[in-house]
Amino acid sequence: MRQVIVLMLLYITSVALAQEVDKNLPKANDEFEAKKYTDAEADYRVSLSRTRKNPVATYNLGNSIYRQNQASEAKYSYLKAIENANTRAQKHQAYHNLGNVYMKEKNYSQAVEAFKNALRNNPNDDETRYNFALAKKMLKDHPPKDDKKDKKKDEKKDKKDEKKDENKDKQDEKKEGDKEKKEDKGQNDQPNEPKPKPGGISKERLQNLLDAVNNEEKKIQDKVNAKKIKGKPVQTEKDW
Numbered sequence: 001m002r003q004v005i006v007l008m009l010l011y012i013t014s015v016a017l018a019q020e021v022d023k024n025l026p027k028a029n030d031e032f033e034a035k036k037y038t039d040a041e042a043d044y045r046v047s048l049s050r051t052r053k054n055p056v057a058t059y060n061l062g063n064s065i066y067r068q069n070q071a072s073e074a075k076y077s078y079l080k081a082i083e084n085a086n087t088r089a090q091k092h093q094a095y096h097n098l099g100n101v102y103m104k105e106k107n108y109s110q111a112v113e114a115f116k117n118a119l120r121n122n123p124n125d126d127e128t129r130y131n132f133a134l135a136k137k138m139l140k141d142h143p144p145k146d147d148k149k150d151k152k153k154d155e156k157k158d159k160k161d162e163k164k165d166e167n168k169d170k171q172d173e174k175k176e177g178d179k180e181k182k183e184d185k186g187q188n189d190q191p192n193e194p195k196p197k198p199g200g201i202s203k204e205r206l207q208n209l210l211d212a213v214n215n216e217e218k219k220i221q222d223k224v225n226a227k228k229i230k231g232k233p234v235q236t237e238k239d240w
Contacts, residue, residue, distance in 0.1 A: 022047055025057055032064055040064040055084040059094055066097065071104045092121035096128050099135065108139035 028043030044061035048054060062077030078101065081094040099114035115132035122128065 022050060022054075024050075025054070028057075028060065028064075032060065032067075035067075037064045037067040041068070053084045055081050055086060055090050055094075058084055059090065059097075062094075062097065066101070071101045075101045088121040092118050092125065092128070095121065096125070096131070099128075099131055103131070103135060103138070106138075106142070108135055108142060109144055111135040112139055 024043040024047040028040045028047060031037075031040035031043060041061060041064040044057050044064060047057045048061065051057065058077055059081035062074040062081060065077060066074035075098060078094045078098040082091055082098070085091040085094060095114050095118035099111045099118060102108070102111035102114055112132065112135045115128055115135055118128045119125070119132060
């Protein structure tokens with residue numbers, strides 16, 4: 001008996017949830033009409049949190065984001081709206097606005113495809129036909145770049161720059177080496193100063209020292225001789 005009661009309660013609860021009305025979607029629509037796009041975006045997101053595959057809420061969410069000058073972000077909502085669309089009219093509107101996003105991004109090839117898909121779902125829409133023609137003209141005037149050609153050009157430029165840098169580095173190294181040699185010459189190779197021999201004094205400096213010692217010894221010898229002469233008695237003539 002208890003099991004029966006539990007099952008009945010679950011069944012009643014699930015029915016009550018299914019019958020709950022989405023109050024956020026109409027509220028968000030009113031806010032969008034009042035140009036309160038931030039508030040509208042918030043309520044569209046709340047609505048989608050309950051029914052994620054609602055194509056109307058997804059499409060309108062994209063519109064509210066687009067009105068806030070966030071076209072690239074709105075693109076994802078339009079793509080989701082196309083995925084969840086139940087009618088051709090819903091697909092037409094989502095593709096049309098997706099084309100507008102690509103036009104803003106200057107992605108004209110994708111814009112042409114988006115407007116083309118919009119026309120497939122509603123061939124009679126004059127605004128879509130105009131945008132489709134404009135996208136084709138912009139694509140013709142601004143063709144997409146050849147990625148392979150640009151890549152080869154960039155690679156060639158990179159190699160040239162790399163070679164140029166290598167040559168510059170070699171030149172800098174040579175200049176640095178010459179500078180170091182010049183500095184060493186300025187420090188050690190004085191023109192009037194002889195180079196010392198490793199582990200000893202130079203011959204010239206040794207000779208100077210010897211000369212100085214000899215001169216000092218000569219002075220000492222001269223003093224000694226002078227004293228000897230002074231201490232010797234002087235012989236005078238005998239007084240007869």
